[in-house]
Amino acid sequence: MEGLEGTLAELRDTFQSGRTRSVAWRKSQLRGMIEFVQDNEERIFQALDQDVGKHPVEAYRDEVGVVAKSAKLSLSCVEKWMAPRKGDLPLVFFPASAQVMPEPFGVVLIMGSWNFPISLTLDPLIAAISAGNAVVLKPSELSPTCSSFLAENIPKYLDPKSIKVIEGGIDVCEQLLQQKWDKIFFTGSQRVGRIVMTAAAQHLTPVTLELGGKSPAIMDSSSNPTNMKVIAKRIVGAKWGSCSGQACIAIDYLLVEERFASDLIDLLAKTIKQFYGENPRESKSYCKIVNKNNFKRLLDLLTDPLVEASVAYGGSVDEEKMYIEPTILLNPPLDSQIMTEEIFGPLLPIITLDDIYESINFISSRPKPLAIYAFTRDEKFKKQILSRTSSGSVTFNDTLLQFLCDSLPFGGVGQSGFGRYHGKYSFDTFSHEKAILQRGFFPELEPRYPPWNSFKLHFIKLAYAFNYIGLILLLLGLKK
Amino acid sequence: MSTEEENQTVFDVAAASMLTKELRDVFASGKTRSYEWRISQLKSMIKMCEEHEEDIADALHQDLSKPKLESIVYEITMLKNSCALAIKELKRWMMPEKAKTSLLTFPSSAEIVSEPLGAVLIISAWNYPFLLSLDPLVGAISAGNTMVLKPSELSPATSTLLAKLLPEYLDVSSIKVVEGAVSETSALLEQKWDKIFYTGNGRVGRIVMAAAAKHLTPVVLELGGKSPVVVDSGIDLQACISPDYIITTKDYADKLVDSLKKELETFYGENPLESKDISRIVSSNHFSRLTKLLDDDKVSGKIVYGGERDEANLKIAPTILLDVPRDSLIMKEEIFGPLLPILIVSKIEDSWDVINSGTKPLAAYLFTNNKKLKEQFVMSVSAGGVTINDIAMHLAIHTLPFGGVGESGTGSYHGIFSFDAFSHKKAVLYRSFMGDAALRYPPYTLGKIRLMKALMTSNLWTILRALLGLS
Numbered sequence: 035m036e037g038l039e040g041t042l043a044e045l046r047d048t049f050q051s052g053r054t055r056s057v058a059w060r061k062s063q064l065r066g067m068i069e070f071v072q073d074n075e076e077r078i079f080q081a082l083d084q085d086v087g088k089h090p091v092e093a094y095r096d097e098v099g100v101v102a103k104s105a106k107l108s109l110s111c112v113e114k115w116m117a118p119r120k121g122d123l124p125l126v127f128f129p130a131s132a133q134v135m136p137e138p139f140g141v142v143l144i145m146g147s148w149n150f151p152i153s154l155t156l157d158p159l160i161a162a163i164s165a166g167n168a169v170v171l172k173p174s175e176l177s178p179t180c181s182s183f184l185a186e187n188i189p190k191y192l193d194p195k196s197i198k199v200i201e202g203g204i205d206v207c208e209q210l211l212q213q214k215w216d217k218i219f220f221t222g223s224q225r226v227g228r229i230v231m232t233a234a235a236q237h238l239t240p241v242t243l244e245l246g247g248k249s250p251a252i253m254d255s256s257s258n259p260t261n262m263k264v265i266a267k268r269i270v271g272a273k274w275g276s277c278s279g280q281a282c283i284a285i286d287y288l289l290v291e292e293r294f295a296s297d298l299i300d301l302l303a304k305t306i307k308q309f310y311g312e313n314p315r316e317s318k319s320y321c322k323i324v325n326k327n328n329f330k331r332l333l334d335l336l337t338d339p340l341v342e343a344s345v346a347y348g349g350s351v352d353e354e355k356m357y358i359e360p361t362i363l364l365n366p367p368l369d370s371q372i373m374t375e376e377i378f379g380p381l382l383p384i385i386t387l388d389d390i391y392e393s394i395n396f397i398s399s400r401p402k403p404l405a406i407y408a409f410t411r412d413e414k415f416k417k418q419i420l421s422r423t424s425s426g427s428v429t430f431n432d433t434l435l436q437f438l439c440d441s442l443p444f445g446g447v448g449q450s451g452f453g454r455y456h457g458k459y460s461f462d463t464f465s466h467e468k469a470i471l472q473r474g475f476f477p478e479l480e481p482r483y484p485p486w487n488s489f490k491l492h493f494i495k496l497a498y499a500f501n502y503i504g505l506i507l508l509l510l511g512l513k514k
Numbered sequence: 515m516s517t518e519e520e521n522q523t524v525f526d527v528a529a530a531s532m533l534t535k536e537l538r539d540v541f542a543s544g545k546t547r548s549y550e551w552r553i554s555q556l557k558s559m560i561k562m563c564e565e566h567e568e569d570i571a572d573a574l575h576q577d578l579s580k581p582k583l584e585s586i587v588y589e590i591t592m593l594k595n596s597c598a599l600a601i602k603e604l605k606r607w608m609m610p611e612k613a614k615t616s617l618l619t620f621p622s623s624a625e626i627v628s629e630p631l632g633a634v635l636i637i638s639a640w641n642y643p644f645l646l647s648l649d650p651l652v653g654a655i656s657a658g659n660t661m662v663l664k665p666s667e668l669s670p671a672t673s674t675l676l677a678k679l680l681p682e683y684l685d686v687s688s689i690k691v692v693e694g695a696v697s698e699t700s701a702l703l704e705q706k707w708d709k710i711f712y713t714g715n716g717r718v719g720r721i722v723m724a725a726a727a728k729h730l731t732p733v734v735l736e737l738g739g740k741s742p743v744v745v746d747s748g749i750d751l752q753a754c755i756s757p758d759y760i761i762t763t764k765d766y767a768d769k770l771v772d773s774l775k776k777e778l779e780t781f782y783g784e785n786p787l788e789s790k791d792i793s794r795i796v797s798s799n800h801f802s803r804l805t806k807l808l809d810d811d812k813v814s815g816k817i818v819y820g821g822e823r824d825e826a827n828l829k830i831a832p833t834i835l836l837d838v839p840r841d842s843l844i845m846k847e848e849i850f851g852p853l854l855p856i857l858i859v860s861k862i863e864d865s866w867d868v869i870n871s872g873t874k875p876l877a878a879y880l881f882t883n884n885k886k887l888k889e890q891f892v893m894s895v896s897a898g899g900v901t902i903n904d905i906a907m908h909l910a911i912h913t914l915p916f917g918g919v920g921e922s923g924t925g926s927y928h929g930i931f932s933f934d935a936f937s938h939k940k941a942v943l944y945r946s947f948m949g950d951a952a953l954r955y956p957p958y959t960l961g962k963i964r965l966m967k968a969l970m971t972s973n974l975w976t977i978l979r980a981l982l983g984l985s
Contacts (some may be wrong), residue, residue, distance in 0.1 A: 089958045090963060092956070100970075123913065129906075139919070232727040235724035236720060238735065238737070240923055245730070268953075317956070421629075423941070425940065426940070427940060435618075442943065445630070452730070452732035467915055472888070491587065495587075
């Protein structure tokens with residue numbers, strides 16, 4: 035406990051000294067980050083393989099590449115982002131100037147998650163650094179190889195006086211959450227999100243919560259056979275191609291019209307074989323389930339006999355290898371756990387509807403998800419989805435790519451979280467936007483001060499309405 | 515259930531739950547999302563201010579002895595201005611914002627769509643009870659939400675007036691007023707809201723955020739804190755009643771005190787307790803709290819002006835205290851009253867550490883002609899907002915975000931920031947079926963890494979080389 039408080043005190047002193055605020059410091063750290071991932075690419079791939087069985091391509095695409103890209107963008111933009119923004123000022127405030135200047139919060143806590151143990155810790159770290167903060171990074175203990183890799187190597191590349199990695203489990207998290215932070219950035223489950231925010235409330239600490247939810251995919255009938263092949267690839271890629279479905283933006287379940295269901299299942303099955311071969315257990319391109327708890331949790335979703343009966347494809351498991359076959363279910367009961375909780379695994383329920391337009395009510399009557407994916411060319415349908423559902427993001431005719439688009443804010447709404455990052459939003463999320471107003475001394479407006487009289491009242495009314503003509507007339511005695 | 519009936523029966527958790535359900539149903543109907551609905555509400559609010567200016571000023575006078583002109587200036591006119599700005603800008607605010615796309619997602623187009631959050635809760639404060647209730651409402655309405663307003667019970671006349679007027683002028687199915695104190699507020703806080711906007715103090719701010727945490731509800735907390743004014747020598751000070759405390763150098767302190775005394779006499783006359791322009795202390799609790807600050811041993815002998823009190827009428831004369839110790843009671847909490855402590859430092863630059871040693875305030879002010887000091891101040895002092903060579907003005911500027919940091923709060927509003935505070939910015943990515951790269955999908959090969967690396971660095975030359983297998 036003293037160790038932690040001592041660490042925090044050290045970070046506060048470092049921050050107070052102004053060390054992390056200079057452009058030079060921020061850029062040096064960002065360069066350090068780029069070097070870190072470049073120098074250690076192989077070792078990072080190994081750690082990811084060890085923790086979640088990620089193939090190097092997935093590891094590059096979702097982790098190393100994301101971090102490198104993010105660091106490079108921040109490096110080239112940080113000075114621009116740091117610059118104060120001018121605000122418009124109405125004439126009545128003349129002479130004056132208004133600006134908004136971003137400043138770092140101070141000492142911030144970043145809690146990463148286990149499914150993307152490198153990118154979901156380092157991308158927020160890049161954000162915190164570019165905004166000029168001192169940081170404690172807490173990687174998830176459920177990805178222990180990556181966690182110790184970061185703890186060991188980050189201090190070799192980044193400023194150890196300002197950036198600390200603290201490892202540990204629940205007890206360490208609890209201790210961390212008792213401290214006073216200037217900001218907390220949390221990626222993880224809704225349950226822990228509540229705990230984090232409750233702890234933050236004791237210190238009025240602002241938080242960003244990147245949570246999850248059940249992100250649906252909708253598929254209508256407006257696609258021709260060629261496009262259907264592409265759609266199938268995108269669906270399979272978004273369900274099983276990223277950490278075996280253990281991703282916050284993975285497709286959780288699919289909505290499709292009854293008449294297309296069986297063809298879709300066939301096509302998906304074919305695509306799964308294309309990607310993973312006849313026996314996905316042997317495929318190196320398929321991730322494992324992270325640990326026994328999650329493995330059991332996923333199996334439990336299938337124990338309900340009605341759910342088990344709805345399995346239309348897959349379903350085999352190998353507990354030793356932490357393997358669950360890509361599995362498709364057709365119409366499990368809507369009140370079953372698999373349809374009420376976030377799945378976070380390689381099980382894909384398909385729910386059929388009479389009319390695809392019903393998907394809108396289906397989704398909007400449930401908690402707001404992090405992402406909605408809609409495969410459609412019906413412009414009217416697209417507009418309805420946009421205006422009548424709410425989600426962190428909506429992607430039309432594709433999946434997962436919104437994550438790579440730096441100009442789009444990445445974050446949830448409602449139960450899927452609040453706050454956002456990526457691109458400049460990352461910088462903003464770790465900054466306080468300070469309003470700055472500068473005035474000259476002349477002329478001074480007497481009507482602002484007591485003793486009050488009706489002339490002053492009139493003056494102020496006109497001033498606040500920016501009625502300059504009226505003001506002039508009043509001053510000239512020509513207005514009553 | 516009309517608001518009057520609600521007041522007569524107990525507003526408990528069950529009633530609060532029914533209320534939120536009703537608001538969610540109305541929201542789900544889409545009624546509050548149209549441009550027309552939002553504009554009609556904003557226009558009605560202006561009408562309400564104009565037709566009831568007298569009633570509003572009377573209520574404010576009743577609650578706080580606010581002189582009519584002060585009410586109209588600071589509260590009513592500012593609110594009308596807020597509505598007028600929203601009416602003028604709403605179309606633009608509601609429009610989706612185009613977002614740039616890169617080679618990584620080519621071909622694609624992207625935009626950010628603003629959408630209302632749903633049912634929101636606005637809890638207001640007693641010091642500007644009219645403005646601080648309705649200004650956030652302007653934001654919630656412009657963004658298309660349904661809402662409950664809970665005015666402060668410490669300003670009961672204003673609270674009752676709002677409960678009466680809002681249903682007359684605004685859409686009563688979407689905008690509700692719930693009056694009451696701790697138990698009604700607690701009942702409301704147990705419900706699931708899509709956003710909670712709270713103006714008040716840090717103690718209750720913590721309670722609000724903890725309640726919000728149960729439902730993962732985002733919050734805006736507009737809190738307070740000790741707003742300091744740093745006064746450099748050589749400045750002619752005019753009015754400074756709104757800051758919490760002043761910091762100045764030993765050399766300049768006496769001159770400053772004389773200047774302040776003069777101004778105060780001009781404003782309030784020689785017997786300030788009898789001046790019509792002095793506001794009343796809002797409650798006897800607050801009155802006791804303030805007198806305790808004055809009676810603190812550590813500040814005895816420091817009162818250089820004022821100090822008179824009238825307990826019967828809950829009035830305290832504007833009081834200046836010179837050279838107060840940093841550990842005195844008056845320096846430990848936000849004052850919220852007509853007491854102005856002055857701290858002395860040896861050189862003006864020492865002020866930054868004094869301010870930063872406390873919690874971050876909502877506002878910090880500096881009066882100086884020295885450019886270097888201004889730069890140092892802006893860079894070193896962390897506050898919600900800072901103003902140089904004036905007081906409180908940044909409150910009135912709708913192009914600047916108004917909000918705190920640290921103990922002074924989180925989130926901001928005013929102008930477009932109000933609209934944003936009550937909106938969700940939804941990311942939308944449009945893709946087609948062209949441009950599907952095999953490298954996205956399993957089975958993964960090491961060759962795919964090369965190409966992927968090239969794509970992610972977005973360097974055309976590198977991409978070309980990778981495609982041709984040359985790297």
